[in-house]
Amino acid sequence: MNNTDTIFALSSGFGKSGVGVIRISGDNLHDFFAKILGRKKFDARHAYFCNLRDENGDLIDQCIAIYFATPNSFTGTDVIEIHSHGAPAVVNKIFAFLSAQNMRMAEPGEFSRRAFLNGKMNLSDVDGLAALLDAQTDKQRQFALKSMLGxxxxxxxxxxxxxxxxxxxxxxxxxxxxxxxxxxxxxxxxxxxxxxxxxxxxxxxxYNISRAITHGFNIVLVGETNVGKSSIFNRLVGHNRAIVSDIAGTTRDVVSAQIDIDGYLVNLSDTAGLRDTDDKIEKIGIDRTRAETENADLILHIFCDNTDIATDNKTIIVINKSDKIKTRKNKNAIYTSAETGDGIDTLLSAIREKMHSMLDNTENALxxxxxxxxxxxxxxxxxxxxxxxxxxxxxxxxxxxxxxxxxxxxxxxxxxxxxxxxxxxxxxxxxx
Ligand SMILES: Nc1nc2c(ncn2[C@@H]2O[C@H](COP(=O)(O)OP(=O)(O)OP(=O)(O)O)[C@@H](O)[C@H]2O)c(=O)[nH]1
Ligand SMILES: [Mg+2]
The missing domain is CATH 1.20.120.430 (tRNA modification GTPase MnmE domain 2)
Incomplete structure (x- = not known):
């Protein structure tokens, strides 16, 4: 990787879109900018309308172009941004044109690398930027942004x-x-x-807080076979993601879905029911259930009778099939019916409470x-x-x-x- 090459990349997402932003970084882009603009004088950090033409003078697209003069750019080098239409054909044509100008496609992260080498960002800021680019939920955005801003x-x-x-x-x-x-x-x-x-x-x-915000708060549903884990999972996800049947041992692998609860990313996992089995595949599934449990921030332990077992702070006891239970004897459990929807809101509130108590008020977490x-x-x-x-x-x-x-x-x-x-x-x- 040569840090003085002129490099380019699509900074916006690839695919059919209104605008595509192509970023170019190099040591001296002044003359190239003058050439594509067709004018000798221009200001840095100023948006110009540009009929972008290839080597033969044929129009590629009508664009907006901006020149950032070193060191006042993201990378600290000269930078040009070309805002073209976002069609893949347009973007590819611009790439071909830039390649013909002795420029090359940037490697992943190469712009940030230049920003780091030119003292624009330190590695911790780069970590924050990476987390921001990965952010799917509002809390992830807030958390990463603070880090990226130093x-x-x-x-x-x-x-x-x-x-x-x-x-x-x-x-x-x-x-x-x-x-x-x-x-x-x-x-x-x-x-x-x-x-x-x-x-x-x-x-x-x-660290766990940071991990749970950036990669998701892990909730795992466990319990014996047929208690209704997959049915509750589907209720929480909002659609029929996992297979439900009255055959014990229906779920054999971990079935996961990501949901957004109050701006936090939640990884919800349905697992194979726990029972003694000789079935080789089911056994592997049960091992996976145990592994998931170890990585869980919260466990929903599902039963379907008035079980009264001791629990810890990381576990919520859920007694499902409440439609079939006459008296609710367990005061520490949440009674639900995946069939009728009874108690699902209460379960969601309990999940929220656990999640907020772990993740809220952690503004200072790195x-x-x-x-x-x-x-x-x-x-x-x-x-x-x-x-x-x-x-x-x-x-x-x-x-x-x-x-x-x-x-x-x-x-x-x-x-x-x-x-x-x-x-x-x-x-x-x-x-x-
Ligand atoms: N009456 C009633 N039946 C339910 C309820 N929840 C689930 N069931 C039924 O119980 C059976 C088992 O449900 P699943 O969701 O597949 O149970 P599971 O715990 O995922 O089972 P495994 O994957 O085999 O471990 C199905 O026939 C469901 O329709 C409920 O709240 N009330
Ligand atoms: Mg299941």
């Missing part, structure tokens, strides 16, 4: 700066007289490290993915080591905190070990 990187930068400062003071304790340093500096840096450790620990504990979670976990362990193994040796303490800061730097994609070293004394005021 809320997460602000927090990472703040943590990192504090760690650099702590490491610098720890190193200074070795090299300077106590009189030259702020009062009680050793206690202060230890306390500060403990504070950071606890903040990072809290953020890590919110958008964590596997990469950032791993690096943040490493950071936590470095701080933990700094605190727990501290025996008056500030050298080792500083080293742990520096490594912790390095890990945060890796999250942002902005740091090398030298960076920390350089920062150590230059940015500090040692009290004199």
């Amino acid at each position: 809320r997460d990187s602000e927090k990472y930068n703040d943590w990192r700066e504090q760690m650099v400062e702590i490491a610098a003071y720890a190193a200074a304790i070795l090299d300077y007289d106590a009189d030259d340093l702020p009062k009680n500096i050793s206690e202060k840096i230890l306390a500060k490290t403990k504070e950071l450790f606890s903040e990072i620990n809290t953020s890590l504990s919110q 958008v964590l993915n596997a990469r950032t979670y791993k690096l943040l976990t490493d950071t936590k362990y470095e701080l933990e080591n700094a605190i727990q193994k501290f025996d008056g040796n500030y050298d080792i303490f500083a080293e742990h905190v520096r490594t912790a800061a390095d890990n945060i730097g890796k999250i942002l994609g902005t740091i090398t070990a030298n960076d920390i070293m350089d920062a150590t004394f230059s940015q500090l005021c040692l009290g004199k």
Whole structure:
């Protein structure tokens, strides 16, 4: 991948659409823009009407074209946006024209990569952008947008700066007289490290929240065969997605559907009924049920009699076929009838309550993915080591905190070990 090539891609969705937006990024696009516009003078960030013509002068399409001059563009390079009609034939013709101009099709994520290399975004912002582009529901949009606009990187930068400062003071304790340093500096840096450790620990504990918002809140229906799991599943999804029959063991595989509840993405899974069986396929299905249960944020345990079993916070006990039950003895269960619709609203309210109690008021949760979670976990362990193994040796303490800061730097994609070293004394005021 060459970062100085001129690259292009369709930035809008491919397919029949009113407008297609083709983005071009390169080092000097000024003359090319003048050529397609047929005028020498133009302003950057100004929309121009353009009769886009191929090499033979034949009209390709009537477009709007905008020129963004480096560094004031998404990628930091020169950028041109061509807004053509969205028909695939038009877009393909423009692609052929651009290829003939010594430009090439961008690789996936190459525009963002340039934005990162040109300092327009750090890796954490890029993670936020990726989450935003994936957003299907309103809550996902809100969550990702904050991250993309730098809320997460602000927090990472703040943590990192504090760690650099702590490491610098720890190193200074070795090299300077106590009189030259702020009062009680050793206690202060230890306390500060403990504070950071606890903040990072809290953020890590919110990983599940981040996962549930970005990838969906997992709800799994489990229970014995024939209790009506698939029937309830269909009620919740709103159509007959899963097969229902009075034959025990109808559902053998996991059947999933995504629904939007109050702006949250919900992954709802119907599973194979639990029973002792010799059937090879059914057994595999039952194993899958168990695996789904492990990944569940909420389990709907379905029965069809007045069962009274203990439950945990992650489970809602549902007693189905209420149309056949005379007395409702279980006060902790929700009685439903997938047949008549009785109790389905109550069940939905209970689901909502569980979901909101896990996911609401988590404005401060970081958008964590596997990469950032791993690096943040490493950071936590470095701080933990700094605190727990501290025996008056500030050298080792500083080293742990520096490594912790390095890990945060890796999250942002902005740091090398030298960076920390350089920062150590230059940015500090040692009290004199
Ligand atoms: N009377 C009554 N029958 C129901 C109700 N819900 C489901 N049934 C019937 O119970 C039978 C089993 O329903 P399913 O939804 O297939 O049950 P399941 O738990 O998914 O069963 P498996 O997939 O075999 O584990 C079907 O004949 C349904 O029509 C209900 O609320 N009342
Ligand atoms: Mg079923």
